[in-house]
Amino acid sequence: MRPIVITFLSVLVLLCAGQAYGDFYNVQLSGSGGFMLNGADYEGVIDAGMVGTWSLEVDDSLWPDESDSTARFDYIWETFFAGNYDDINGGEHWLGYFNSSTLPSTPIMTLDTTVPGGILGMNVSFTVLVRDYYADGILSQYEKHHACQMNFTYSVEMPLGTETFADHCGDGSGSNGSFNFLNPPEIDTLEFPFFNQIQTWFCGAPVEEGTWGTIKALYR
Numbered sequence: 471m472r473p474i475v476i477t478f479l480s481v482l483v484l485l486c487a488g489q490a491y492g493d494f495y496n497v498q499l500s501g502s503g504g505f506m507l508n509g510a511d512y513e514g515v516i517d518a519g520m521v522g523t524w525s526l527e528v529d530d531s532l533w534p535d536e537s538d539s540t541a542r543f544d545y546i547w548e549t550f551f552a553g554n555y556d557d558i559n560g561g562e563h564w565l566g567y568f569n570s571s572t573l574p575s576t577p578i579m580t581l582d583t584t585v586p587g588g589i590l591g592m593n594v595s596f597t598v599l600v601r602d603y604y605a606d607g608i609l610s611q612y613e614k615h616h617a618c619q620m621n622f623t624y625s626v627e628m629p630l631g632t633e634t635f636a637d638h639c640g641d642g643s644g645s646n647g648s649f650n651f652l653n654p655p656e657i658d659t660l661e662f663p664f665f666n667q668i669q670t671w672f673c674g675a676p677v678e679e680g681t682w683g684t685i686k687a688l689y690r
Contacts, residue, residue, distance in 0.1 A: 492640070492671035495519050497581070499644075500662035505546060506653050508536045517662050522583035526594070528568060529575040539653040546651075547609070551600060555607060562602035564609070569595035579624060583634070590670070591630020592642070596622040598649055618649040620660075626670050637674030642667050 501514015501524065510530035516522045534541040550566035570576040570593075577594040599619040604610060626640030644666035652658050 492669050495668045497666040497668060498662060499524050499664040499666065500660060502657045502659045504652055504658040506536060506539055506542060506651055507657065512660055516581065520581060520583045521585035522581060524579065524581050527578045529573045531574055536654050543651060562605045564600045564602065566598040586634040588633025588635045589631060590626065590635045592624040592626050594622055594624055596620055615650045615652065617647055620646045620649045624668060628673055635670060637672060638670040639673035640668060640670035642669060
């Protein structure tokens with residue numbers, strides 16, 4: 471039974487050490503895409519904090535085709551926004567929720583980096599806030615196209631990571647204030663700065679062989 475105990479303790483020590491020494495990244499992005507385009511995706515470059523590219527994948531498989539922009543927007547608005555109106559005085563707005571509960575699959579954010587190197591993959595939950603500037607509960611063209619606010623919550627997923635991020639978990643958040651609904655062929659631009667703070671830590675479970683004396687020495 472002793473080899474089993476040694477293996478378990480080795481794993482436990484390595485896991486605790488990995489979680490204690492996490493890495494923090496302040497990442498700034500810019501890119502383009504659009505909810506009114508088939509795919510509903512965005513992609514671009516990493517401007518600061520890392521070197522590489524990024525993409526946001528949103529499952530729009532249930533949304534009308536981009537060829538009928540009116541039907542597509544009406545579906546998005548009625549499904550995600552219309553029922554979420556807040557009439558707080560001076561801050562009236564609609565809030566759309568995009569996550570595993572409101573979409574057929576979870577949105578994915580991917581950072582494909584050359585520095586520090588490797589792919590950082592994250593499950594995403596995000597909101598889009600559309601301000602009701604006229605405080606009348608009616609969406610205007612100005613409100614539809616005027617710098618809506620996106621807020622992101624990230625969950626770093628170990629199976630999606632490679633190289634630097636292999637066997638890593640983590641979390642984070644991000645925000646951008648330049649989201650717009652633009653009809654094709656126009657594309658939306660998420661302008662720099664698109665701020666994100668991400669923390670990762672080792673959460674794999676490698677096994678290191680050792681003697682009972684080696685394990686005891688770690689606690690002296």
